[in-house]
Amino acid sequence: MRILGAPLRYVQGPGAIDRLADEIAIVGGGPVAVVIDPVARDLLGARIAAQLPAARLLDFGGECTGAEIAARAAEAEDARLILGIGGGKAIDTAKGVAIERRLPVGIVPTIASNDSPTSHIAVVYTADHAVEGVRHLATNPHLVLVDTAVIAAAPRRFLAAGIGDAMSKPYELAGALAGGGLNFFGGQPTELTLAIVARARAILLADSHAAMAATAPDPAFERVVEAAVLLSGLAFESGGLSIAHSMVRGFSVVPQLSGLLHGEMVALGTLTQIAAGQGTPDELREMADFLGSLGLPTSFARLDVTEDAVFERIATVALTAPYAGNYHRPLAPQDLVRAMRMLDAEQRA
Structure with missing residues (x-):
């Protein structure tokens, strides 16, 4: 269905x-x-x-x-x-x-x-x-x-987090489709869902910086808010989630990360999902640059997460999420540890 x-x-x-x-x-x-x-x-x-x-x-x-x-x-x-x-x-x-x-x-x-x-x-x-x-x-x-x-x-940190949350949806929909996962209603995504995800991505890439700079609602701000609230909400429920949101479950048990906003965690999760093999190094770098330009976190080391035991705990807990299998290949904790480490390596490059 x-x-x-x-x-x-x-x-x-x-x-x-x-x-x-x-x-x-x-x-x-x-x-x-x-x-x-x-x-x-x-x-x-x-x-x-x-x-x-x-x-x-x-x-x-x-x-x-x-x-x-x-x-x-x-x-x-x-x-x-x-x-x-x-x-x-x-x-x-x-x-x-x-x-x-x-x-x-x-x-x-x-x-x-x-x-x-x-x-x-x-x-x-x-x-x-x-x-x-x-x-x-x-x-x-x-x-x-x-x-x-x-x-x-409201402080722009909140809008940036909303953009970070919404920006995960093209990658998570692709993961759900590749992994054969169902959406949150137990069904397959509709053609409308695919169109919603594509439109949300286009808006966010085109208008996010203008929206962040706006001092009052203007057309760019209205489009970005709609993309972050309505389009992204429809996308995740009717499309499905993947590794980016699975990572949030792992991040939430680490004291250094638990104070991040949900969308800030998702931004890190999206980069981890790309680094785990969904995208090329160039795609990872481009997305890190975009998210970082909005003030979103793109590095674990900058958040004082450096120890192997902490990365392993994050990865192990993340893979307990019900949508962790929505990916183009099965992942083990060490796959996610390597992906998270890759983000820090990219920041140092």
Whole structure:
């Protein structure tokens, strides 16, 4: 079967937050419980209250753990829609609450640091910030609302991370296709998915530097945000993941790397995937130059990861990811260790 999943409704543009009440009415309405992180509450609390005066605001505690999800679910009371507002982990907590309560979810990201807003997946962590596993909504979010004025006001490190996350998708789709892996709906990618991945790559290569330099939403900024949030989200769910995201599981257990944003980890994972044999040395160098020009990490040594034992632990944990087999050949831990070492060798060359 060819399967594509997508949010019921996607809305993007400056001032979009002021359409929130109307958009929620379109997708079903009803009492709303809002999982919101502290930064988003300070930034948008008054505007959310004006749009949804009866909504219950549930404060996100800082990490998307099973305990955090259960606590917020207990506070949701009579809600008929869960809304997640903030960064990726607050969003995933809202998805977790919706899963526990069997309710639809709406997502309002305040940064464009990764492609989780459109997906039906919530990544759950342990209390010490290592990836524990994933949970799945029955459907994709009913609403994804992206206010690009809010996104533009955030530090550019977040947008760079979103670009790093999105830039993995051409390589991961190729890995999934070569390895015979299915997408996150248990199907093959559609022709639309292939077109989405190609368009996202073209936008990111053409417009990322202009978007990073923009002081307010402009056409290049809007295209890059859409590529990082919508196109990348559709690409990974309906295309499949590979080594780049498998590496994130390994990176998350190493203290020197655990403080990186998800998209920063994915950038390193993409380079590792290319270095493991998917691309030529020239392709590896070109991608490292592009990602590095956006301020994304391209070297393990610069992050104080140098010991063989640490590389081996990363590789061993990475290969436990369910999509680690989505590659053109089977990989052993030493293959990934050599690939990671290659990045540092390229930086010294």
